[in-house]
Amino acid sequence: MIRFQLVALSGTKFDADVYEVTLPTLAGEIGVLKDHMPLVSVATTGVIAVRREAKDSDGAREFFATNGGVIEISGNTLRVLVDEADHADDINEAEAEAAIELAKKMKAEAKDEVSLERAQALVDRHSVRLQVAGLKRRHQKH
Numbered sequence: 001m002i003r004f005q006l007v008a009l010s011g012t013k014f015d016a017d018v019y020e021v022t023l024p025t026l027a028g029e030i031g032v033l034k035d036h037m038p039l040v041s042v043a044t045t046g047v048i049a050v051r052r053e054a055k056d057s058d059g060a061r062e063f064f065a066t067n068g069g070v071i072e073i074s075g076n077t078l079r080v081l082v083d084e085a086d087h088a089d090d091i092n093e094a095e096a097e098a099a100i101e102l103a104k105k106m107k108a109e110a111k112d113e114v115s116l117e118r119a120q121a122l123v124d125r126h127s128v129r130l131q132v133a134g135l136k137r138r139h140q141k142h
Contacts, residue, residue, distance in 0.1 A: 002034050003077045004050060006064060006085055013064065013085045020051040021078055023071055032078050039073040043080055045124045047132055063088040065132040067125045084125075088136035091129050099126040 004021050006014040021032045024046025048064040069082030103126060107119035 001076070002032060002036070004032075005077070005079045006048065006082070007079065008082050008085045010084070013087065014050065014062075016052070018050050018052050019054045019056070022047075022049040023080065024048070024066075024068075025071065032073060034076055036073050036076075036078070038075075039071065041071045043069045043071050043082065045121075045128055047128060047135070048080065048085070063132045063135050065091065065125075065129040067121070067128070086129055086132065088132045091133040091136075093130060093133045093137070096126050096130040096133060100130065 001017040001019060002021070004014060004016060004018045005012065019033070023030050023032065024044045025041050026044055027041075029046075030041075043066060045067045046065075048066055050062040050064070051060070052062070065086045065088075066080075066082045067084055069080060072079045072081075100123060103119055103122035107116060107123060110116035110119050
């Protein structure tokens with residue numbers, strides 16, 4: 001088992017012993033299991049998937065949407081520090097879809113590079129939230 005701690009600015013989102021965590025990084029998705037080599041890396045906007053037990057199916061995983069942060073693996077402890085992390089149970093699909101549409105409108109109306117980058121970051125953030133909500137919904141059907 002590995003201790004997984006997911007900490008956002010609003011507080012601890014997850015802190016428990018788990019079998020596996022899959023994380024989005026600049027180099028692509030990585031899986032972290034017990035006895036992983038020490039690592040400090042950047043987490044990118046994407047989905048964090050947590051498998052609590054080795055026998056758990058993909059459908060039993062817990063999902064979090066994150067907009068990036070820092071990953072640290074030391075010993076059998078994985079810490080992920082992020083600005084925001086939303087658990088699949090806390091995401092309203094309709095609200096996420098509306099937020100994406102608003103962000104796309106902001107992007108289309110952006111008058112400068114900074115506004116364009118902010119709008120794109122919002123599009124990315126809410127797209128991942130919608131993806132996580134969809135993963136939860138699909139796995140509940142099985």
